[in-house]
Amino acid sequence: MKLITILSVLLGTAALSAQILTPAHWSSRLSKEAIRPGETVELIFSVRLDRNWHLYSNVQNYKIGPLPAVFEFKPHSSYKLLEGVVAIGSQKEYDPVFEVYVNYFENTAEFRQKVKILSKNPIIKGFYEYQVCSIADGKCVMGTGDFEFKIQTIKQI
Template sequence: MKSIIDINMMNNKVWIWVAWFSLVFSMAQAQILNPAKWQYKVSKEQVKINETVEIVFQVILDEGWHLYGNIQNYDMGPMPTEFSFETQPKYKIVGTVKPVGAKSEFDTVFDVTVNYFEGKATFSQTVKILDSNPIIKGTYEYQVCHMTQGKCILLSDDFEIKIKTTP
């Protein structure tokens, strides 16, 4: 009888520890903020070799959050959005990433004029297709700040865009 009670007590302790670790893990997950949801689209569903396409990155921002544009005119300030594309022989990046519809305003926190987006952000990149079915890979890094809560977050993510070519 005593061994059954000892086993039940051990099982209860194990379950208490499992529950505690689960609670801590779920609380840690809840603390991760991601106020910017990224997606992309390609200007053409199918493209021929030697044609160009526009890759359009769209970002939906949670209410109250700003995303800083990739083109800034300061040395010290919030981190501009940066795009890096993997170099591959199947495509060529043409020009630079263009922000679409960024606002400009003097920021008293950083003491500089910043280009930023609120609500949503759009960036466009021209790509020339040099070979069949390229996969365009890269990374974007960015900073978002909440204008009333004073929170700023640096984030990054990888992207992979498959382009279908036609003969």
């Protein structure tokens, strides 16, 4: 009986330590709803961060440091990316661990990508990768996610 209790405790502890941390909660939306072919729309990526976590921006000025956010879009003839992904409201701080200045977000983050719609009802797909680190204990977690925007265009006037 004692052996069963010890094994149960060990297995329970192993299961708890194997849980995946997900301190960044992603969502996406369009900047407007009524979109016609030929118009420009912004794809908006919003992130809610758990308390004491930083998300590193896609815009960085270093070679070695925390991994920046990356956005990859699956090319398609139904849309055209304009410029690059813009980080809205990031902060800048010196990171003594990497000995570089980093651009990061805390609490919330927002990224925007302008897109020109070239044809009727495009579907824009891709993925993002990112790194978040805890300012409480220095723990860092990498994450990825897929996105898909199904844009229902309206008729030209």
